[in-house]
Amino acid sequence: SVSTSTTSTEATAVDPGKRLTIGFVNGNTIEFHTCLQKSMQARADSANVDLLVAQSAMDPAKELSNIDDMIAKKVDAVVVQTVNIDALEGGVARANRAGVPIFLTSVAAVDQSKILGAVVTDVKKVGQELGEWIAEDTGDTSADVAVIGGAPGAAADLMNDAFKANLGSHAKVVFDQPALWQRAKAQDVAENLLQAHPKVKYVFVHNEDMALGALAAFKSAGRTDIKIVTNGGSDAGLQAVRNGEFAATVSNTPRSVGEMAIDNVVGLLQKKEGVTKVATVPDMLVTRDNADEAPPYCL
Amino acid sequence: MDVRIELAGVSKSFGGAVALREIDFAVNGGEVHALVGMNGAGKSTLVKILSGALVPDAGEVLIDGAGHGALTPRRARALGVSIVHQHRTLVPQLTVAENMLLGRLPRRAGAVDWRRAHAEAARALAALDVRVPTRAVAGELGPAQQTLVEIAREVATGGKVLVLDEPTASLGGADAATVHDLVRRLSSAGISIVYISHHLDEVLGLADRITVLRDGRRIVTAAGADLDLAGLVRAMTGERISHQRPRRDRAAGETVLEIDALASGARLAELTLTVRAHEVVAVLGPAGDGQSELFDLLSGRRRPSGGRIRVAGADVAAGDVGAALAAGLRCVTGDRLAHGLVPGLTVDENLDLTRRGLRRPWLVRWGRLHRQAAERRSRYGVATIQADPPVSALSGGNQQKVLLAKWLDAPVQACLLEEPTNGVDVAAKADIHQLVDGLADQGTAVLLASADVEEVLRLADRVVVVRAGRVVADLPVEGLSRDALVSLTVGGTAS
């Protein structure tokens, strides 16, 4: 027999005096996720919250197991940085059935009725800002644009579509290949890009780690003319922007995601006033001019 | 002449069964010392002790006069005693030159000096007049060439005493002659040779001295010139008349098994023979000369290059195991662990395998399986300590009985028995002989491939002698003396 789902939002407020235990199920071991975990840990410590952590290592089945384990430990809420942004149905259902509130980070779109809340990254806006930047930069000259993506998926599609829609009439995407979030792979893809489309002028790389790989490829080919735009806001990325190696990046840092996640989970559990259920990570288009104002990426 | 290596009062037993009793044995420099005896007489055990592979229970091994308590193969080799086993020990993927120099390739400035390696190998081979290209890959050589390369290797490593355990067992006449030449040259070069062979004429032709073993005892050591074939055979077989042929009152029936111009490469040339119901026909020949092919061809493991096999008048599809089984032909291998039994499975299950292969049932009914196996075990006298141990835990003789029970404990049209008493003690041997009699009595056509003359005399109604893959004689056993049969078998290889 399948029991009906009870949505966690119907639960009553948690006593503010109670020490909360929050479970965090992390999805990957790359830099973003590591920083996210660090900032959550720091914010949890200062907010007097116990944070339990589990790692899914990009395996959706492991993610579900981790959520199970968190439920067994009777945490007050589970925060999930998902492996596949749009594939958490099973996990959400499980948490709902067990009556454990579930909170998502870095997602694009969510069904709000089944979760405690979320911190979303406005990937559309990221794509749009970068596209607009290129449109402005090209002016009236036509330009070839390439995309080096992470892995295909709903979020990447949203970002890419917004990017392409805002490129203006002169810039044209001639190359679009994923590099599966791996720096080495991005380097290979960038090298192949240069071979296939030597006239490329702009490259949009879906994160900074991969962008650094692409940069290495361009450098070794002596191509300093290619403008790289990317997404992240890490120290290495900001440094590259300062050096002029990246033309632009968008800062939406795991640090702010992590801090917001802890704050909002606590607030939502205690039903504090003024806590938004689905909050958007603040982002900022960073170029050489404003690089020093960008928020820190990690702790 | 100085004594190179010597066994003094050496005894060895395996699990209570004595393989060697107080053996004294000495090999002089530059002599060919032949070691002969019936199967199981203890020859291999003796030379394993010489070469350090086995440690004697009592007695001593003396090399150049010095005693060696803990002799290991490596140590023996370092002291100049090496052995060429009946099974080859070349590295099949490497070239002849490299196999010759295994573990001691010549080097210059740290690098292998291939030119010198090939030159050295070629020189070593040429010195023995062995014509094998040094660049040939060992695994692709014929058996004779492999034997020659191995002998040359042991000589080249500084072997002063060379033990050759049945070097010609799997060789044809011409190849055997090449080995004989080599042995003569080696001994004239001052190398001592211990030569084991069942080919008595080659022994008589080669040996300076001959030691005869029987049942683990040394019967005689004499100069080769002082012995003749008849005397040697008598020394080997002794006065025993234990293998008395029972009175036969069965008459051969219809022709059941027909082998018609069966050919297989160079080993078997148009072999033709028939076996009738109630008849035991022995194929006899120098070990490995043709009759070892029979198992592969009759069982369907390999496809013959020509000829036909018929059982009860119907052709058996070539190279098809299922067809051979379905035709009622059972082939019992001489190599039970390679092709007969599954060592990891229990005795009872092994006994059930053929039935399962034939009937193809869906389920295994353990109760019935154990009940039937118990009957078979008691019929074949399989003795075990545990209830149903894996076959690998049995003694050799018991494994052999399991093998026979597995294949023959159901009515069969015809069967091939390859060395059916391989590694079996005297009592078990008698049991197995009775089983074979029983098979023939029931009407099975039995083809026996055995190198054991006693066994052939005891079991067979008719003997077919094969040489160089062809039938050279086809005689009824009635009236043949043991010595005559031995001479017939071992007599032709040197001619």
Added chain:
Amino acid sequence: MTAISTPQRRAGLVVPPWFLRHAGVLAVLLLIGVFTATSSDVFLTGANLLNVSQQIAVVAVLAAGLTLLMTAGGIDFSLGAIAAVAHGVAAQLIVAGVPDGPAVLVTLALGAAIGLVNGVMVTWFKVTPFVATLATSTALGGAALLIIGGQSVSIGDHLMMIGFGEVLGVIPVSVVIAAAVCVAAALVMRWTAFGRNAFAIGGNESAARLSGIPVVRTKLLLYTLGGLLAALGGVMLVARLGAASPGAGGLHLELTVVAAVVIGGTALHGGSGTMVGTVLGVLLLGVVANSLNLLQINPYYQDVALGAVLAVAAIANHLRGRRT
């Protein structure tokens, strides 16, 4: 049949033989269990134990197929990839409107077909099993992503029965399926000619063939069965996740399955293996993962610990083997 006294009887103690055989793994399992239970009061709760069993259900189903195959001297390195393909196909079929039952059946048939391809490569073309299935594994890894277009494919409320259903109100359906598969595999290995033939083939292929056992057919069937069970695992995966998604199944699952079977004492070269051992191996890996989580061990250390457990179990197997 005389002298049927086993050494254990003589010692006056009745210990089942499987216990002795798997004493090493059992000891490691017990050690970890006791340690975790004393350090975390959650470990021994019914809810947690149910979790563990649910988490290992998919691994157990694949491991059952692999145990049979390895017993016969084969190996299949593509089981994880087949599961990945199957979970994608099932999701796409369901999304395309195919009812659950037929969708599952088609998926299972596909898995069996892929297994058969492996079998054909191994038996007809005589490619080494490891190489053949490494090739299919690579190809299927790509195919799995192609099938779902590299994106998660949600199946909504479908396959709820498999993913979330419960028998008798407590035992998850997935656990029941896994248990049924393992018991069935154990029965096949013990009571059917097919299963026993696998042992004979793994123990001595030449002897098996000469005994008239259909070696090629048995191997083809074994690979097919392996593929079928991997597909079943894939269906369970998609049912549990509620969606097909990139990264599910695949190499990670494959290695877990191989590790579980090997730790369970099934020989890589064939001829011996037990489902009891495999289940213990699967349990061990599941319990280790669970306890590392419960004990809040740094996730990076978890792999280090898992590797260490694997090494210890392998060495324990060897030492036990040497003593007898």
Added chain:
Amino acid sequence: MTAISTPQRRAGLVVPPWFLRHAGVLAVLLLIGVFTATSSDVFLTGANLLNVSQQIAVVAVLAAGLTLLMTAGGIDFSLGAIAAVAHGVAAQLIVAGVPDGPAVLVTLALGAAIGLVNGVMVTWFKVTPFVATLATSTALGGAALLIIGGQSVSIGDHLMMIGFGEVLGVIPVSVVIAAAVCVAAALVMRWTAFGRNAFAIGGNESAARLSGIPVVRTKLLLYTLGGLLAALGGVMLVARLGAASPGAGGLHLELTVVAAVVIGGTALHGGSGTMVGTVLGVLLLGVVANSLNLLQINPYYQDVALGAVLAVAAIANHLRGRRT
């Protein structure tokens, strides 16, 4: 010495034996090359070919070690993980201020030490190589993440020489290193007693032991050398990436390496193998990846194509083997 005429001579055509031996892989390589060259005019440009060689340099270095090891009948499933650990350690040492040279040396020594541990498990504890190195691979995978704390560790301008340096103004240093390693391995396999001993051990271990070949020592050295080369691959990886980063090296690299060596015709059970074959295998995989990229083929098809190429090459190897 009589009758030393090889079949090639008799046919009146001088074809080097390695060519015949690797005809299958060469044919597949040529086929793919021609197809790509006709579909993309970039493929045959010098710059692209240099790219390809740079992309496969790390794989080639690891494959060289594995070829030696597999020739002796061993296998190391942890090479990718060792490379991952090494690239992390090198980065952390450099970040900690250790000069490049010593940092690289320490990293190589660590790799060798890890290889030695594998060797000890295999020789002393007699654990099956596959199982032993699967265990270390798992443990090292976690260790690699621990070492870099799960974050990218940038090495700035360090190791530029290895990552981006060029010899004679065109040939990347990494390619030179890989070529040197492969040539050295080929020379070792052909010209040193150590290399020949590896063949003898893989071909007939007991014959090798009886001939006085130090079997255990040779195996230990082979595993150590494998670890060392894997660490060198790790250093090249970090130099090329300019940073150590999670996910570099590891299982994916490992499988590529194993596939390359196996396609190159080195037998899994030992006794035969050539560096020419391995280099061809590495090249084949590199060219396939490059051409799929140049042809803008969906990356998921890349794995499918790779698997297909693996299967075709394996079957071609078999067919060639049957003919002789």
